[in-house]
Amino acid sequence: MNVGKPPTSRDPDAGAGEDDKSGVVRTYQAWKGSNIFLLQGRLIFGPDVRYLFLTIFLIVVPVTIFCVFVARKLMDDFPHDLGISIMVIVVAFTLFDLILLLLTSGRDPGMIPRNAHPPELEGYEVNTEVGPGQTPQLQLPRTKDVVVNGIVVKIKYCDTCRLYRPPRCSHCSICNNCVEKFDHHCPWVGQCIGLRNYRFFFMFVFSTTILCLYVHAFCWVYITKIMNGERISLWKAMTKTPASIALLIYTFISVWFVGGLTIFHSYLISTNQSTYENFRYRYDRNANPYNKGIIENFKEVFFTSIPPSKNNFRAKILKEPAIQSRRVSSGFVSPNIRKPVTASDIEMGRKPVWEGVEGESDDNGRRDNNADGLHKLSGSSDISPDLSRILPPGSIEGLGISHPRRSSWGRKSGSWEISSESVASAVGESKQVTDGCNGNLTGQTQQSQTNFKM
Template sequence: MSAVMITRKVRKWEKLPGKNSFCCDGRVMMARQKGVFYLTLFLIVGTCSLFFAFECPYLALHLSPAIPVFAIVLFLFVIAMLFRTSFSDPGVLPRALPEEATFIEMEIEAANGNVPAGQRPPPRIRNVQINSQIVKLKYCYTCKIFRPPRASHCSICDNCVERFDHHCPWVGNCVGKRNYRYFYMFTLSLSLLTIYIFTFDIIHVAMRSVDYGFLNTLKETPGTVLEVLVCFFTLWSVVGLTGFHTYLISLNQTTNEDIKGSWSGKNRVQNPYSHKNIFKNCCEVLCGPAYPSVLDRRGLMQDDPAGAAASSSASSSSSSASSASVTEPQTTKPKAPLIPNEHTPEDAKPSIAESPEKSPSPKEEPPENFPPLASPETDAETCIVKDKNH
C-alpha cells in the first residue's frame, strides 16, 4: 500500500530557530529566561497596591483627590510600556535559507581564494559607506548573514537583532530597533512613579506624625515603611538608568556601541548616525517611524515531514526491490556511458517484456568523431568476395 502524506500548515513561530518563547499564537515574543521579568512586575504591582491601600485614602481626604487619580494613570502607563517592551519583536532578523547560505558561502570563498594551510582565513566583513564614513558589516556564523549596520547577535536569545542596544533581563526581552522607545518610556515613567510614591510616602508619614508621633505612625503603617525602603533602593538604579539612556539618545548611540567604544576609541571615529544636534537625535530615536517586523512570525508555512517521507520512500523502495527480485531477474546497467554523448548498448535493445509483433527500435548512428564499427556479417561477406577474386 502506498503511504499517503498529509501536509498541514503551521505558523512560522513554531519553526523559528533561536531561544525565544512565544505565547498567544505567536503574538507575544519573549526570552526564555522570564524570572526577573516576573520579579519586576511583582515589585511594581506590589508597591503600587500598598500605596493605593494605605496612603491614597488618607491623602485624598486631607490633601487632594487628584493624588490617587494621577497615581493610577501613571501606574497604567508604566504597565503598558513594560508589556509593550517585553511582548514585542525587538527587531529580530530572519536567518538565511539553506540556498541563500550556500550562495553566500560560495561568494566568500570566491572572494578570499584558497587559504594556505596553517594560516587563518581573512575576517568575513563588508564595507559600506554611511554619511561619508566607512562602516564594517560583520558576518554572523549562526544566522549565515551579513549583519546590517548597528545589528548584533544576542547570545541569550540566539538571534541577530537590528540596532541592538542590550538584552534586559528586567523586561525579559532584547532591546532593539522596534522596542527601544518603549523601553525608554518605561524607564522614564517608572522613575516618575517611584519618585511620586516615595515623595507622598514621606508626606504621609510627616502629616500623621504631627497627630500621633513619628514612632506610633511607623507602627500603625508598616506598609508605608516597606514602600519607602523599596522606593529608596529602586530610585537610584532606575533614575540612573534613565539618565544614562537620555545621554545615549542625545548622541544617537546604543548601549552596545558605548560599551565597545565604537565611536570613542583610539581611532576617534565620528558617529555616522549622529545629526550633531541633540534635538534631532532625540526626535529620530523617540519620534521616528514605527518599523514593521521582518520576522513574519505569524505567517503560514507547510509542515515538511522530511523524516516521514524519507522513511516511507525507503520502505517502498525496499519492498519494490524485493518484489522485483522475486518476479524477474535483475539486470545491472552502467551508471554512465563510457563515451560522452553516446547511449549504452542496453538502451538500443528491445525489452524482454515487449511483444514479438512490436518492431525493434532503429539502431542509433555512431558519433561523427568515431569510425563505424564493422559487424561480423559484413566481415564474412568481404572475405568471400576476396576469395572469388583471387
Template sequence: MASRRVTRKWEVFAGRNRFWCDGRLMTAPHPGVFLLTLALICGTCALHFAFDCPFLAVRVSAAVPAVGAALFVLTLAALLRTALSDPGIIPRAATAEAAALEAAEAGRPPPRAREVLVRGRPVKLKYCFTCKMFRPPRASHCSLCDNCVDRFDHHCPWVGNCVGKRNYRSFYTFVVSLSFLAVFVFACAVTHLALAARGAGVAAALHASPASALVAAVCFLSVWSVLGLAGFHTYLASTDQTTNEDIKGSFSSRRGVSNPNPYSRGNACANCWYVLCGPLAPSLIDRRGVFTIDVKDELPPSFVRALGAVTVAPAPGGGAEPARHAYMNRSLDVEPAGAGAGAGAGAGAGGAVALSASRLRLLHDTTMIDAALDLDEPEPPPHLSVALPPLPPHPLTDCN
C-alpha cells in the same frame, strides 16, 4: 473531511524566543525576571493605592490617586510593550542564500566583515556565522535569544527581551515613567508617615501603617538605579548611540585620533527626535504567517511583482550581465568581489536570485534602505517604474 492543521512561522522559528497567544506575543527564552519586575511594580503600587492614596486624598488632595494611576498605567503599558514585542529581529539567511555566499568565496569561509562608508566613515558589516549573513550596521547577535537584532542596544532580563530598534522607545518610556513613579510613590509614602507621626510619634505611625514603610523602603532602594538608568539612556538618545556601542567605545577617541559618530545628526534635539519619535520599522519575521516552502508567498505584493521582473542588461564587453531582481542592494551581493569592485565595498552585479524573501524584505524595510543607512538605491526596471514608486530621498549621504 478533517482539515489539515496550519503551521505558523512562529512554531518553526529558529531562535530561542518563546511565543504566546498563537505568536501574537513573544518574550526571551527565560521570562522569569520579567515576571519579578511585573510583580514588584504591581505589588508596590497596590500597597500604595490601598493605604497611601485614601489617606492622602483626604489630607492632601484628591489628585494624588489620579496622578499615581496615570503614572502606573503608563509604566505598565510601556513595560508590556517592550517585553512582548519584536525588538527588531533580523531573519536568518535562507539555505540557498547562505550556500551562494559560501560558493562565492570558492569554498572558503566568508570574510568576517565587509566595510561600507556611512557619511564618509568606514563601518563594518560583520558576518554572523549563526544567521549566515552580513549583519546591517549597528546590528548584533544576542547569545541568549540566538537572534541578530537590528540596532541592538542590550538584552535586558528585567523586561524579559532584547532592546533594539523596534522597542527602544517603549523601553525608554518605561525607564523614565518608572523613575517618576518611584519618586512619586516614595514621596507619598513618606508624606503619609510624616502626617501620621504628628502628635503620635514615628513608632506609632509605623505601627499604624507598616505598608507605607515597606513601600518607602522598596522605592528608596530602587529609585537610585532607575534614575541612573534613565539618565544614561537620555544621554544615549541625545548622542544617537546604543548601550552596546557605548560599552565598546565605538565612537571614542583612540590614541589621539578622533572617531566621531557617523549616525549623529549634529545636535541632541535632532538625535532624540529621530531615536524616540522617528518612524517605526515593521517587523521582519512575520511570526503569525503561514509556514510554506514557497519563497514568493513570503513577499509583499510589490516584491512578488519585482521578483519575476529580472533584467538582463548588456555588458560593456558584449554579452549580458547576470539577471538581478528589481530591488537589490549591491553592498550585500553574493557574487565574488573580484568583478571590478573594491574589497571593502563588497559590491557586485549579480547574485540576487539567491536572496531569500526575508532578505529582500530586510533590504527594503530596515536601515539598509529606508532609514539612515542607504547603502544603495533600489533600481526598479523601466516597466515597473510606475507600478513601484521610488523611495523618497533621504537627507543623509548615500553609502557607495
C-alpha cells in the same frame, strides 16, 4: 547588503486542519530562535520571559500597599477632589507603566530573518591550500566594509543567520537572533532591546522612576500629616505607619536602579549610541558615524515612525522536509537500515545485512567485520556463510566464541527468532581437536535439516 527574507507565505485564511495535512505551518512554529510565542504568534517574548512576571510583581505589590495604607488615608486629610486624585494618579500611572512594559517585552525588537542559504559566492575568496584530489573550499570574508556618513564601518558575517549583519546589528546569544540596532538583552523584561522597542523601553524605565518618586514623596506627606495632627516626633509618627517605612526604603533603593538607567540612556540617546556600542567601541575616543546632534538624536528615537517588522509570524510557510522512517510489514525501519531479513532470503542464500553487524562504518570509515570473523573462527567449510552472519550471540556458545554484543536479537513476540537448539540442529556441532603429538587438526561436522518458524 544581504538581509534575509522570510519564507514564502501561503493564504493566511486557510484552516488549521488543512495546514497539518498539506505540510504548512505558521512562521512562528518554524522559527529557529529561542523565542516564546503566545496568542498564535501575536506576542513574542525572549526565553527568559519568566522574569517578566517578577518585574510585574515588583511594580504591582508596592503600589497596592500604597493605595491601601497611604493613599486611602490621605483621601480624608485633603479636600475631597484632591484626595481622590492621589489614588487615581497612582493607579493610572501604574497601568501606563505596565502597558509600556508589555510593549517592550511582547513585540519584535527588530529581528532579522535568517537566510536559507549563505550569500552569493561571487567575488569571494577561494581556499587554494588543499591537498591533491580535494575540492577547493569557498570562504566567505568574515567582515565587509560599508560607508556610513562618510565613515568606514565594518560589518560581520553571522554563521548562524547566514547573512552579513547590517550596521548596528548584533546577534543576541540568549534569543539566538540578529537584532537591528541591538542595545542589550534585558532580563527584567525578558526581551532584547533593539530598533523597534527601544523607545518603549526608555519610556518604561523613565515612568518607573517617576512612579517611585511619586510613592516616595506621598509616604513622606503621610508621615508629616501624622506628626502635625498628633504633635509627635518623627520617629513616633514613623512607627504608627510601618507600611510607609517599608515603601520609603523600597522606593529609595529602586530609584537608584531605574533612575540610574534613565540618566544613562538619556546620555546614550543624546549621543546616538547603543549600550552595546558604548561598551564595545568607545565612541568617546573615536568618531561616531551616527551622531547627528542632540536634537536630531532625540527626534530619531521619539519622533520617527517605527519601521515595520521584517517577520510575519502568522504567515503560513511550507514545513521543512524531514527524514521519516519507512514502514515495512514488521514495523518501522529507519532510513539507514536496509530491508529486513525474511525466511525466503535465507533459503535463497541472500546475504542479510543488519545494522551494527555488517556494512556499518565507524567515524574512521572502518567496517565492522565481526560476522566475517565469526565464520572464520568456526573453522567449518560446511557452514553456510550466510547463516554464520545471522547467528545470535547466545547461540554460538558451543563454538567457544565470545561476541562483544550481548543484546537480544529479534523480537520476543509476533516475530521469528533463532534459538540455540534450532541452530544446533541446523549446523550441528563443530569440534576442533588439536593433536598435541602430530599437530593435526581433525573436525567432525554433522548437519540436519533446518526449520525456521515465522
